Amino acid sequence: MKILHLITDLDYGGAENFLINLIKQxxxxxxxxxxxxxxxxxxxxxSTVKEGIDVQTLGLKRGEFNPLRALKLVxxxxxxxxxxxxxxxxxxxxxxxxxxxxTNVKNLIWNFRxxxxxxxxxxxxxxxxxxxxxxxxKKPSLIVVNSNNGREFHEYAGFAPxxxxxxxxxxxxxxxxxxxxxxxxxxxxxxxxxNYTLIGNVGRFDPMKDYMNLFRAFSLIKKRIKKVKFLxxxxxxxxxxxxxxxxxxxxxxxxxxxxxxxxxxxxxxxHKIIPGLDLLCTSxxxxxxxxxxxxxxxSSCVPCVVTDVxxxxxxxxxxxxxxRPKDYRALANGMERLxxxxxxxLNKMLQKGRRRIIKDFSIEYAEDQYLRMYRExxx
Numbered sequence: 001m002k003i004l005h006l007i008t009d010l011d012y013g014g015a016e017n018f019l020i021n022l023i024k025q026x027x028x029x030x031x032x033x034x035x036x037x038x039x040x041x042x043x044x045x046x047s048t049v050k051e052g053i054d055v056q057t058l059g060l061k062r063g064e065f066n067p068l069r070a071l072k073l074v075x076x077x078x079x080x081x082x083x084x085x086x087x088x089x090x091x092x093x094x095x096x097x098x099x100x101x102x103t104n105v106k107n108l109i110w111n112f113r114x115x116x117x118x119x120x121x122x123x124x125x126x127x128x129x130x131x132x133x134x135x136x137x138k139k140p141s142l143i144v145v146n147s148n149n150g151r152e153f154h155e156y157a158g159f160a161p162x163x164x165x166x167x168x169x170x171x172x173x174x175x176x177x178x179x180x181x182x183x184x185x186x187x188x189x190x191x192x193x194x195n196y197t198l199i200g201n202v203g204r205f206d207p208m209k210d211y212m213n214l215f216r217a218f219s220l221i222k223k224r225i226k227k228v229k230f231l232x233x234x235x236x237x238x239x240x241x242x243x244x245x246x247x248x249x250x251x252x253x254x255x256x257x258x259x260x261x262x263x264x265x266x267x268x269x270x271h272k273i274i275p276g277l278d279l280l281c282t283s284x285x286x287x288x289x290x291x292x293x294x295x296x297x298x299s300s301c302v303p304c305v306v307t308d309v310x311x312x313x314x315x316x317x318x319x320x321x322x323x324r325p326k327d328y329r330a331l332a333n334g335m336e337r338l339x340x341x342x343x344x345x346l347n348k349m350l351q352k353g354r355r356r357i358i359k360d361f362s363i364e365y366a367e368d369q370y371l372r373m374y375r376e377x378x379x
Contacts, residue, residue, distance in 0.1 A: 001031040001374060004082035006073075006092045009062075010037050010044040010055070011235060012266035013204065014292040015088050015113045018146075018169050018366075020048050025367040034080055036073065038092060047268055063125060070099060077103045084374050086111060086144075090129050097139050107377040108140040110161075115149040115310040118286045121207035130157075137161045141377050147289035147311040165373055168311070169290045170366030173358050175271045176299040186276030190262045196227045197339060200277040202270065205236035205244055208287035210307075212247045213328040217283065219257050220332035225339065233264045233273065275300040281335055282306045285325045290315065290361075299357040301350040303341075305334040315361070319353030 005023070010016050023033050034054040037045065041057050049055050056076060060069050077085065077099060086109045087096035093110040100108050110133075119127045134157065137143065142163035145151045151164050187194055199221070203209045218230050239245060248258050264273070274280065280297040281304075282288075288310035295315070297304050304320035306312040313322045321338055323330035338346070 001084070001378065002080065002082045003028075003031055003033045003084045003086060003374065004077065004080050005033065005035045005086050005088060006096045007035065007037060007088040008091050009039045010035070010041060010048060012044060012268065012270070013235075014169070015111070016044060018292060019088055020044060020051075020053070021172060021363055022170070022367060022370060023053055024051060025363060027367055027371055034082075036076060038095065044268060063123070065095075070095065074099050074102045077105060083107060083378060084109060089113060090126070090133060093133055093140075094129050094136075097133075097136050100139070109373070109377065110137075110140045110143045112143060112145045112150055112154060113289050114153075114287045115147055115289050116153045116286050118207070134158050142373075144373070145289065148314070149310045150289040167366060167369040167373070168315075168361055169292050169295060170361055170363035171292065171295040171299050171357060172271075172363050173299045173354070176274065176296045177354070178275050178301045182272065182275040183278075184276075186273055190229070190231065192229050192262075193227075196229050197225060197278045198229050198231060198276070199279045199281055199335060200231040200233065200274070201281055201283065202233045202274070202293040203237070203282070203284075204234045204266075205241055206287075208284050210283045210285040210326065211244060213285070213326055213331065214281070214283035215247055215257060216328035217281070217331035217335065218261070220329065221335055222257065222260060224332075224336055228260070230261045231264065231277070232261060233266070233270070235266050238263045238265070270296070271300075274302060277302050279303045279305065279335060279338060281331065282312070283325075283331060284309045284312075288312060295357055295361050298350075298353040299361075301347075301354050303338045303346065303350065304353075305331065305338060307331070315356075316353070317356070319349050319356060 037057045038060045039062060040059050045055055058069055058073055060066060084107045085096055085105045087093045088111045119130060137159045142165050143161045144165045144167055146169050148166060151166055221228060274296050280302050284307050286309055290311050294306060294312055304316055306316055306322055307325040308322050309325050316322055321334035323334045
């Protein structure tokens, strides 16, 4: 079986990381696979190629539609002659759909990774792409979503494809687990005293992540717990991002919040950072489907406070705390409650969460689900 994947880029994002980890799995590697990246690549391209994965780039600028590049993609698809063309994220879904009629591809699969998107927060082009996909949604053989909420959102928005398939994200549970020296190494790297508490957030600078409310929650926690530091990890999460820095407004600045936050860039070694956190907090206001970082933290036995967006509540269950989105007081209260929880009870809860990830959200389970879907498409 020959499987061709088309994706916007290979930066350190949730969909990108999941695709790379999926292709690395033993059963899938028995089949011939290739990734075509719509842009010139991304931060993960070099390491992905070193893993022996076939990656080619199209060279489009982000947000650009270039007919010549589309023709190049048609030639690339024809040359590879895949049994399955799987496209990841809206822009790749649209481009793959446009090019498919000019190839011999029989099975096109779209992949949606989000849930209740607030498109008013994004560009006019993104809204056009969304509505075009809704018009074209009968073209693919089926649409994969990684969350039940993602399917419900798209159905409510008017998507009526030939078939849906829900396959949640999967995590490498041997890679993401607690090691004795993870916390010490991370605290040393960040120059944080070991008697402090470190609260982390992993993502990217995006309207859905609601960093304004996250900062407000951090400020409340700082008042209640003196020896606490915060860590943000991800694309454009740094002091050079003026829009991010503006979210630390005057009232928050008075509490020296700026000095209490450390920043780290996107990294392929996130499995060495998440297990070192004392708590993971996500603050998304909308849009999440099946957050990779939540799976990774639960697998690593890191306490989690999340907003009730996408399938986060169903994934975390009673193994952490779920709060309303856009409510920084609830977010702060959830963090404080977990940090003050009885250690024995906390450890039992975290071990239960890890068992849940091993059972229902392992990368091996996801691999089996994708291979089953591919075989059904081939029939």
